Amino acid sequence: DMKVTQMPRYLIKRMGENVLLECGQDMSHETMYWYRQDPGLGLQLIYISYDVDSNSEGDIPKGYRVSRKKREHFSLILDSAKTNQTSVYFCASSWGQGQDTQYFGPGTRLLVL
Amino acid sequence: GQQVQQSPTSLVLQEGENAELQCNFSTSLNSMQWFYQRPGGSLISVFYNPSGTKQSGRLTSTTVIKERRSSLHISSSQITDSGTYLCAMGSSNTNKVVFGTGTRLQVLP
Numbered sequence: 001d002m003k004v005t006q007m008p009r010y011l012i013k014r015m016g017e018n019v020l021l022e023c024g025q026d027m028s029h030e031t032m033y034w035y036r037q038d039p040g041l042g043l044q045l046i047y048i049s050y051d052v053d054s055n056s057e058g059d060i061p062k063g064y065r066v067s068r069k070k071r072e073h074f075s076l077i078l079d080s081a082k083t084n085q086t087s088v089y090f091c092a093s094s095w096g097q098g099q100d101t102q103y104f105g106p107g108t109r110l111l112v113l
Numbered sequence: 114g115q116q117v118q119q120s121p122t123s124l125v126l127q128e129g130e131n132a133e134l135q136c137n138f139s140t141s142l143n144s145m146q147w148f149y150q151r152p153g154g155s156l157i158s159v160f161y162n163p164s165g166t167k168q169s170g171r172l173t174s175t176t177v178i179k180e181r182r183s184s185l186h187i188s189s190s191q192i193t194d195s196g197t198y199l200c201a202m203g204s205s206n207t208n209k210v211v212f213g214t215g216t217r218l219q220v221l222p
Contacts, residue, residue: 033210035212040214041214042199042212042213042214042215043156043199043201043212044212045209045210045211048209058209059209090155090156092156100144100161101146101158101161102146102156102158102201102210103158104148104155104156104157104158105155106154106155107154107155
C-alpha cells in the first residue's frame with residue numbers, strides 16, 4: 001500500500017520554540033518535498049530532496065531546514081518558529097525529479113502563537 | 114509572475130451539470146498533474162497528464178503543450194465532486210513543480 005505519512009497531524013507552538021515535522025514514505029521514492037499551503041497562495045515549495053543528504057532549496061526556504069538521513073524519511077525543522085510560519089505543511093514524494101506523479105501526505109497543521 | 118494560472122477560481126454547479134477547469138502556464142513544461150483536495154484534506158492525484166488526453170470515468174484531462182494549457186472536464190457532476198482542484202506544472206527549466214492556486218468547485222443538490 002503506497003503511503004506518505006506525516007507526524008504530528010496538529011501542532012501548537014509558541015514563537016521562538018523549535019519545531020520538528022516528520023515525513024515517511026514506503027515506496028522507496030528518491031525525491032521528497034516539503035510544501036506549505038496558505039489561503040490564496042496555493043502550495044509553495046520549501047525544500048526538495050533528491051536522495052539521502054541531497055537537499056535543495058525550494059522557493060521559500062528561509063526559516064526552514066531539512067534533514068534526510070534515510071531514503072524513507074524527510075524532516076522539516078523550524079529553528080525558533082515565527083508566527084508567520086503558521087500554516088498547513090505537506091510532504092510529498094515521487095520517483096523522479098518533478099516529472100513524475102507526486103504522492104502527498106495528510107498534512108500537518110501548525111499554529112505558532 | 115505567476116507561472117500557473119487556474120480558472121475559474123470558483124465554480125458552483127447543480128448536480129448533473131458539467132464542469133470545465135482550465136490551467137494555463139507561462140513557461141515550457143515537461144509534466145502536468147491534476148490534484149483534488151477536500152477541505153482540510155490532503156492532495157489526491159487525479160491525473161498525471163503531460164500531454165494529450167486521458168480519461169478516467171467522468172473525468173477527462175487534456176494537455177496541449179504548444180498552447181501551454183491543460184483542462185479538466187468533469188461530466189455529470191456529483192455532490193461528492195465538491196472540493197478544490199489544483200493543477201501542477203513541472204518546469205523543464207528548473208525541474209521543480211509549480212502549483213496553481215486552485216479552482217474551488219461546489220456541486221449543489
